[in-house]
Each structure stands twice: as structure tokens, then as C-alpha cells.
Amino acid sequence: MELGWMRARSPLSWEETLSIVAQADEVGLRQIHLPTLNFGSLARLPRTMQVMVGVDASTLPAQSPRNMAERLQDACRFRDGQLVLTVSPSASPATWTANQTLETLLSDGSERPLKTDLPIDPRPEVLALPSSTYPMDMRNAAGNGFHVMSPAWSSWSSITRHWTEIVLGATHAVRRACLSHWHVARYVFVSDDRAELAAYRANIANLFPHHRLDDVTIAGSAETVAQDIRKLRRRVGKFGVLQIIDPGFDLVMGRRQRERLVRQVLPMIAEHTSATGQVVEPT
Secondary structure, three states: EEEEEEEOOOOOHHHHHHHHHHHHHHHHOEEEEEEOOOHHHHHHHHOEEEEEEOOOOOOOOOOHHHHHHHHHHHHHHHHOOOOEEEEEEOOOHHHHHHHHHHHHHHHHHHHHOOOOOOOOOOOOOEEEOOOOOHHHHEEEHHHHEEEEEEEEOOOOHHHHHHHHHHHHHHOOOOOOOHHHHHHEEEEEEEEOHHHHHHHHHHHHHHHOOOOOOOOOOOOOOOOHHHHHHHHHHHHHHHOOOOEEEEEEOHHHHHHHHHHHHHHHHHHHHHHHOOOOOOEOOOO
């Protein structure tokens, strides 16, 4: 299992983004999600870090298939495989068009409605961020060849069904489903301070008033957090990536959380961070 870091709120400035990335790199996190980053800024980020960039009308304008292919090709070559594109449903027609064009460009099928003479190589990974916990969303994303993330507000019972749907979607499209490509998101908070924990839980409860806190967050001491992560993987399946969601309430606290997570929690779940990913071959 790998650990990723996702920020729920957009960075306030480029300086803030650089600070977050530098500190994440310093403590050893190798995957970070920057939803509002434009491709032109990739040159200023560590080459060793896998960067996830959100695809929407601003980061990847759907001007033409060729323009998109050129921008993708430049970004993929520069990152040398360390680039993940994230897509999510959107009511915006421009974002929907960008996602559809991206899907076509990265299709591994022989018949593509939109053709270019620019092969996207190395082909970037695409991670689908469904806006709901409905199993069908997982099946459709896997059928498109995307990696899939179970949202942070998914109940344990719904997550247990997600992997089955991912396998069904991939198999129907004659693809393979791999556990190492399955991401599960959770708001994680590490602290021994009761006041800090109470304040954090209250903030999360305000963000998700209609969800059980246990279905959204893992919070407590380092020992408690490590135990709950192990319990989650035993209960729902050996997913490949745990995406830690930073709600963005406090920049200083976010920095402390990254340090505590890597230096206190990670050593206690070391046996869970070397999963090779079970492969289910299509029939």
C-alpha cells in the first residue's frame, strides 16, 4: 500500500503550493494531488514525486485533440512517468468535453474517433474521482481503463462493493483489474491531544453533517490511526493507495499532520505498505 496526499481546498497561492510540495517531499511522501496546478508549473516540482493533476477546462482546455495531445506529451515526457491525471464528473460542458477528449486520446483501442499522429508516451495514469459512492460509477470508470478512488465519505459497507464493481467493469471491457490501482480516500488526523481531536472532529462533522464520522475520518493517536488503517484494509480489501485528505483548515497543522503520518504512523503499518497488488485477469 502507498500513501498519497490530497488537499480538499485549492492552494491559496503558488508559494503555498511549493511549500506543501517541498515539505511532503522532505518527509518522504511520494504522491501528491494538486487539483488546480497547470501543466506549465510541473517544471518547478521535484522530479521524484508523483504528481496528480486535475483535468478540467482550465488545466487541459479541449481546444482540439492535437493541442491536447501536444500538452500531454510534453508533460508526460518531462515527468518521466511520474504524472497522474485525475478526472471527475462535472456540470461544466467545457470540463465534460475535456474529459471525453482525454479519454479518447488515451484509449488503447484500435478505433478512435479522434486521431492524432502524436502517441502519448509514456501514457499517464488516469485516476477517476467519482462524485458519488454508487457502485455503477466505479464500474464505468474501470471500464474506461481508469484507476478508481472510493470517495472519503464512502461507508465501509459501500467500499466492500466497490472492488467487485471495478472488476466487473474492467472485465466487461476486456481489461484487467489490479488492487494496486484502487485508491481509498480518508480524512486522517493524528494527535494525542483531546482538544485538537475534538476540534478536528467538529470541523469534519460540519463538512459532512449527514455522514457518520467513522465513515469519513480516521483520527486519534498514532497507534489508533495505524490500527484503524490495518482494520480498514482487512475489512474492505487490500487496496493499493490510501489517499490522505487534508481539509485545509490550517496550514501549520497540515504540516504537522504530514510529519506525524510519515514518522509515527507509517512505521507501524510497514507490513501493509509493500502490497504487490492482486491482478484479476479478464476472461
